Amino acid sequence: MPDLGLNVLLKGKNMQRLLSGLWTAMRISLIAVAISMPLGILLGVLMTKKNPVVRAVLRVYLEFIRIMPQMVLLFLVFFGTTGAFGWNLSGELSSIIVFSLWGTAEMSDLVRGALISIPKHQYESSEALGLSRSQTFAYVIIPQTVRRLIPLSINLITRMIKTTSLVLMIGVVEVLKVAQQIIEANRMASPNAAFGIYLTVFLLYFIVCWPISMLARRLEKKWKD
Amino acid sequence: MDITDNKENMTEAPVLLSVRGLVKSFDGKTVLDGIDLDVRQGEVVVIVGPSGCGKSTLLRCINALEPIQGGEVLLDGQKIEKDGKNLTAIRQKIGMVFQSYDLFPHLTVLDNITLAPQKVQKRPRREAEEEAISLLKRVGLEGKAGSYPRELSGGQKQRVAIVRALILHPEVMLFDEVTAALDPEMVREVLDVILQLARQGRTMLIVTHEMQFARAIADRVIFLDEGHVLEDLPPERFFTEPGTERAKNFLHMFEFEAVR
Numbered sequence: 001m002p003d004l005g006l007n008v009l010l011k012g013k014n015m016q017r018l019l020s021g022l023w024t025a026m027r028i029s030l031i032a033v034a035i036s037m038p039l040g041i042l043l044g045v046l047m048t049k050k051n052p053v054v055r056a057v058l059r060v061y062l063e064f065i066r067i068m069p070q071m072v073l074l075f076l077v078f079f080g081t082t083g084a085f086g087w088n089l090s091g092e093l094s095s096i097i098v099f100s101l102w103g104t105a106e107m108s109d110l111v112r113g114a115l116i117s118i119p120k121h122q123y124e125s126s127e128a129l130g131l132s133r134s135q136t137f138a139y140v141i142i143p144q145t146v147r148r149l150i151p152l153s154i155n156l157i158t159r160m161i162k163t164t165s166l167v168l169m170i171g172v173v174e175v176l177k178v179a180q181q182i183i184e185a186n187r188m189a190s191p192n193a194a195f196g197i198y199l200t201v202f203l204l205y206f207i208v209c210w211p212i213s214m215l216a217r218r219l220e221k222k223w224k225d
Numbered sequence: 226m227d228i229t230d231n232k233e234n235m236t237e238a239p240v241l242l243s244v245r246g247l248v249k250s251f252d253g254k255t256v257l258d259g260i261d262l263d264v265r266q267g268e269v270v271v272i273v274g275p276s277g278c279g280k281s282t283l284l285r286c287i288n289a290l291e292p293i294q295g296g297e298v299l300l301d302g303q304k305i306e307k308d309g310k311n312l313t314a315i316r317q318k319i320g321m322v323f324q325s326y327d328l329f330p331h332l333t334v335l336d337n338i339t340l341a342p343q344k345v346q347k348r349p350r351r352e353a354e355e356e357a358i359s360l361l362k363r364v365g366l367e368g369k370a371g372s373y374p375r376e377l378s379g380g381q382k383q384r385v386a387i388v389r390a391l392i393l394h395p396e397v398m399l400f401d402e403v404t405a406a407l408d409p410e411m412v413r414e415v416l417d418v419i420l421q422l423a424r425q426g427r428t429m430l431i432v433t434h435e436m437q438f439a440r441a442i443a444d445r446v447i448f449l450d451e452g453h454v455l456e457d458l459p460p461e462r463f464f465t466e467p468g469t470e471r472a473k474n475f476l477h478m479f480e481f482e483a484v485r
């Protein structure tokens with residue numbers, strides 16, 4: 001069996017360090033998700049309103065966030081704000097801000113899409129049965145929207161988790177950064193460690209994201225019309 | 226059928242639904258230009274006319290799904306207004322079935338039917354479900370109570386939609402081309418349900434392109450074109466000697482299809 005350098009993992013606190021790096025990545029994504037979901041729902045609902053100014057502003061926001069590579073956004077918030085406003089944001093805070101901005105934009109688009117995909121007839125047949133506007137939303141529109149939305153937003157969450165691997169670029173010590181540090185420190189003793197360590201990182205991401213993806217797929221199947 | 230027996234005293238039955246001088250326009254384009262129409266208790270009125278003449282719009286205005294630009298619609302002498310405060314109460318008296326299948330896809334057949342009785346009429350679930358089951362039996366769907374709409378054929382969906390309207394005990398039923406989107410072999414099962422309702426003496430306003438059905442079920446046929454009621458005749462007269470050239474041409478289209 002080739003030497004994958006897995007023994008390096010057992011050296012010192014290496015495995016613990018990797019896990020704590022993973023936790024840093026998770027913390028950033030969880031906080032960003034917690035901020036993005038409600039804000040995204042709010043903006044998504046606003047995007048379906050008739051007010052042209054509100055819609056235009058939200059559209060520009062969404063396009064801007066989408067066009068920018070996440071890395072550029074990270075640099076913009078982390079380095080850019082220091083230069084422009086003299087702020088000294090930590091890498092982790094900058095990451096949370098960027099991921100929240102991104103998650104909110106993507107989520108609002110998902111919410112908007114789910115809302116406008118409900119046919120007009122659903123509103124009308126509900127109202128023709130005498131349901132009020134708010135009853136129509138509560139019993140007819142929102143349940144259908146949620147069913148469409150949940151699998152999509154779960155996929156968004158896994159994308160957000162995976163993309164946190166970029167935050168090492170602004171000095172946040174997350175799992176990938178820890179992996180690099182370990183490989184670097186053991187370059188002499190175990191020159192082959194890179195493969196084993198990165199494989200471990202892969203497995204860690206897999207263990208976190210796979211159950212979430214499976215959940216999304218199951219819900220999607222269950223609620224398919 | 227003994228519908229004809231009822232027709233004798235139709236002229237004495239009280240007017241249930243009254244449309245007076247109804248004007249409806251979309252962005253300045255007038256679609257309905259002063260419609261007058263009285264429907265008496267127990268009467269079956271069939272509305273026909275070329276595509277786009279405003280048949281659906283008329284039904285939608287009656288149910289206040291569309292705001293109107295002039296005239297009024299009265300049910301039991303009560304005015305129906307889009308933003309009126311008694312709209313919910315009045316809408317329960319009007320049952321409507323649309324052309325497209327409009328069941329709620331996330332609810333079972335039973336829940337589709339019992340949603341409005343529970344939430345709008347505040348009836349207990351048990352009682353609503355019992356009535357739902359007995360109505361489903363009447364349309365031959367008692368086995369489908371637990372199914373989801375996606376598991377039903379088009380004809381079955383429309384029968385459920387009819388039951389969903391009936392359970393609110395409406396005083397008048399509006400049908401908008403309910404068989405137009407169905408495969409031909411399913412048309413009959415839906416029309417039979419509507420015929421059954423006619424036999425029970427229900428007041429109905431029916432838009433349809435099924436001319437034989439119209440002839441069989443109607444007490445009066447209304448021909449709508451260019452925003453006006455051009456004909457208002459008993460079916461025998463309308464189908465044999467309509468008064469206007471437009472109605473003749475309209476009927477001719479169907480004959481042409483029949484010959485082919």
Ligand SMILES: Nc1ncnc2c1ncn2[C@@H]1O[C@H](COP(=O)(O)OP(=O)(O)O)[C@@H](O)[C@H]1O
Binds near residue numbers: 274280281
């Ligand atoms: N929401 C709407 N906005 C603009 N025009 C409409 C709308 N609904 C219907 N119309 C127009 O009103 C006319 C009548 O439509 P409709 O009542 O659907 O006709 P029918 O049911 O007799 O085929 C058509 O010319 C149609 O284009």
Ligand SMILES: [Mg+2]
Binds near residue numbers: 281282
């Ligand atoms: Mg129509």
